[in-house]
Amino acid sequence: MGLSKLNGLYLDVILDHANNPRNKHDIPNATSKMTIHNPTCGDTINVAVEVEGDRIKNIGYTGSGCTISQASASMMTEAVKGKTTEEALDMAKTFSDMAIGKKHSEDDLEKLGDAQILTSIMEFPARIKCATISWWALQRALLKKDDEEEE
Amino acid sequence: MGLSKLNGLYLDVILDHANNPRNKHDIPNATSKMTIHNPTCGDTINVAVEVEGDRIKNIGYTGSGCTISQASASMMTEAVKGKTTEEALDMAKTFSDMAIGKKHSEDDLEKLGDAQILTSIMEFPARIKCATISWWALQRALLKKDDEEEE
């Protein structure tokens, strides 16, 4: 088997997102920010969102990490930009549910856009965290109470 | 095998010492005292010696414990009374050496008197401590520095 096993993980679209990350920048008018560390590898992801009304007007991320975490963050920002916070939270839930092996409907998956491709991560349990960390940061950023400390 | 195994341990002379302990009393003019606990069973032995010159003029013990520890204490006091402290320390060393399986000469063993019979304890490793505790207390009492706390 060897490296051919990885073909399902490092798909072109994933490598493309990792090499040409979308929305990898700070958001000047962010209404909420969240930093999450992956203590396994020391990687860090910062997600910043600008919510207007109930809609995500703008979103960006910064930080460093592996191919998977970078690609996932990039795909995540593309997937949720312009969505309502409720829709975005639903998507985050779909993604993290899949990551722990729960099934979701085709419809739910469709909504994830490019990001659904990262469901191939299930085959690589040790890397699931890399793929979910940006979705988790999004979730925490959107649900954060005003007085909550950034992590 | 069963209980017959115990015949070598609970010999008549041992039972006699346990039932009719010698020197089981306090020493009014004690020059040194030592209390030792056997934390395995909660038993306690107090040894009191009256040393005059370099000789053990009087010795007694109090405390509670099993057949073996009581018999051993009784035999110990009989064996060392009237001996020089050096002789007594030699005997204590012989006894505790035997208890950890070291060999000693017939001569050394003879000097222990009745107490040598407790060498049968070697067959019952869990009970060695019961047999040695009074010899250990003697040793500590004789070697104790004046300012040392009693235990």
Add this chain to the structure above:
Amino acid sequence: MANSINDSYQDFPILDQKVNGERLAYLDNAATAQKPQQVIDSLVHFYEHDNANVHRGVHTLAERATEQYEAARTKVQHFINAKNHNEIIFTKGCTDGLNLVAATYGEQNIHEGDEIVITIMEHHSNLIPWQQLAIKKHATLKYIELTPEGTLDMEDAKRKITDRTKIVSVAHASNVLGTVNPLKELAKIAHEHGAVIVGDGAQSVPHMPVDVQDLDVDFYAFSGHKMMSPTGIGVLYGKADLLRAMPPYQYGGEMINTVHRDETTFADIPFKFEAGTQNIAGAIALGTAVDYLEEIGMENVEKKEQEIVDYVLPKLEALPYITVYGPQDPAQHTGVIAFNMDNLHPHDVATALDAEGVAVRAGHHCAQPLMEALGVSATTRASFYFYNSKKDADQLINAIKATKEFFNGGTI
């Protein structure tokens, strides 16, 4: 696995041996339980196929090890019905877990003048940590006493637990008296006074169904080795909000979020309390022991032990030279039975019983204040588990009779 609980002894290779030429009757289960083949196999399988360090690893073995380790946590969660798997902290054993609570929650919340309430029947592991904490903090340590029947005096409990009480810590089942304490009721009393309650589950989790949510305990500690798991693994349960508010106990790998030269942020529970490489194989094998117990059913374990006690306790009490401590009524008695034989010292009794193949314990059972309260310096203790049988009980009774005869010459 054996077909029924009555031939479960077949799962335990160690029981099939002779000591001193006699059939082994292992009645020292309160000290440590034996391990079924399934648990031994679980260890062997891990070391022969999946051994790796957990969490930190990307490679296949590390992933397998991590998955099995976390699966064990979930098994324990369900076994004691904790709300969340992150409330299950793996420890070295019950003593480790109790010390953890005293050194973190206790250290943080006990101040001068506060009260800590325990019972006079506590094992040293649930006594000295609180005693030393009280000394250090100039707090007061109070003991709930016994009724004349050898059960916990609940009237005394109501007197001792006051508004100054910050922590109540109680054995769920005694390792000497064979009593089960009304932990749920004690939790209620403690909470009414604003105190937290710690349950010492060392002698209960292996022997009866335990539901930490129903008991409403705040912390609950137990040992794996007393429930057929390897030595060196145990569990501390704690309510999530309490655990989150506590400082870490030990510092090291795995329990951090970020580390800088002069500052560290800590991971979320349970990892905050699992510093350094844990007893990974031990935790996984504990999961296997939980599977084994759940297959039998904890109600059945309890019932089987009750049957043996119903059988053996009256026989023991019928011997005129035997004094049994704790409740005399079998229905109130767990499989732990402490007794003395006239004026024969427990050490001599245990040596004699061992000669007859019967393994019992003699001594203070790490409960010296209880011994003092009972007015003895030591007792002999026989303790049964579900894999014991009436045959073991008979062997005990016969060995006691033979011992009496053997020492009859002496009047000791």
Add this chain to the structure above:
Amino acid sequence: MANSINDSYQDFPILDQKVNGERLAYLDNAATAQKPQQVIDSLVHFYEHDNANVHRGVHTLAERATEQYEAARTKVQHFINAKNHNEIIFTKGCTDGLNLVAATYGEQNIHEGDEIVITIMEHHSNLIPWQQLAIKKHATLKYIELTPEGTLDMEDAKRKITDRTKIVSVAHASNVLGTVNPLKELAKIAHEHGAVIVGDGAQSVPHMPVDVQDLDVDFYAFSGHKMMSPTGIGVLYGKADLLRAMPPYQYGGEMINTVHRDETTFADIPFKFEAGTQNIAGAIALGTAVDYLEEIGMENVEKKEQEIVDYVLPKLEALPYITVYGPQDPAQHTGVIAFNMDNLHPHDVATALDAEGVAVRAGHHCAQPLMEALGVSATTRASFYFYNSKKDADQLINAIKATKEFFNGGTI
């Protein structure tokens, strides 16, 4: 046992397997070592024949268990050449031992204004306990820095260790850089300033002869699982007079002399530091691992690992896209080799190597301040043990080349 160190891999059943369809090359030994059949058998034998709780028991199994447990202590004593067996304390692991020293000796002896000196290459387990102690006591934590070659800067050590220094704590061998620190020299400097020195032996005891008396360290901690023993067992060595003067760490069964309601007196060492039921089977199996290592000879273990490093390090350094951290000279490098591949993230590297059957670790290796000092956020680490071979080394090199090729499309 295998005939020679070169076929010692035959003693390790786990190594004979495929992962992802490829031969397993286990190069994550710095995280945890694999267990030879002898050690696994030792566990099985104990649980199938002798399992009982130690010390407190009079019966035959308890006596057997006690004897084997104490024999293991003596084996460890001789293995590291401690003066007395009572200087060997069994712990849960290296982290547990280091925390013990910080929480007892440290707690007792560190006061406001004192200094604690560690190195920038410490594992979190030998860093956070001192950092948190320093914060709590308003003491100063100082780091000895690296030379440009990736070894410890001894000039800096002489500057940092002063008369205000009370504790120096240093890894004997780094778990990232592959350096061996001059512990004996550091001990001398520490002692000249009246400080005690703690050695973290996690990465040294398994790999080279260690003589604590010759090193003249005051405390020395290591883990069993990194030297082929079960998880959940470790050792803390301490000089007897220091240990005697320290307060206990945990309270519970076995570590007492007498217990009264309001006061406790503690047992002598080592028992004072072994509260509660210990990892008995783990300690005994650690004794078996010591036997195994002594049969091979620690000089031979060291030599064999050096041979592999001599072989693999130049091959690795020859790859233009590889950066090796720590000393570049194989003679100065233990079997721990941390590296990075161009701008490919270590996590991706480890996943790719795993696909090729090569188990390595990726991340900060519980040494975040070191990562910061090296200017990286993570590295990939291959770590060899004596049972590895040139075949494993070749498999690593080939897998790295294949990985480079695989990711060549991307410029990540």
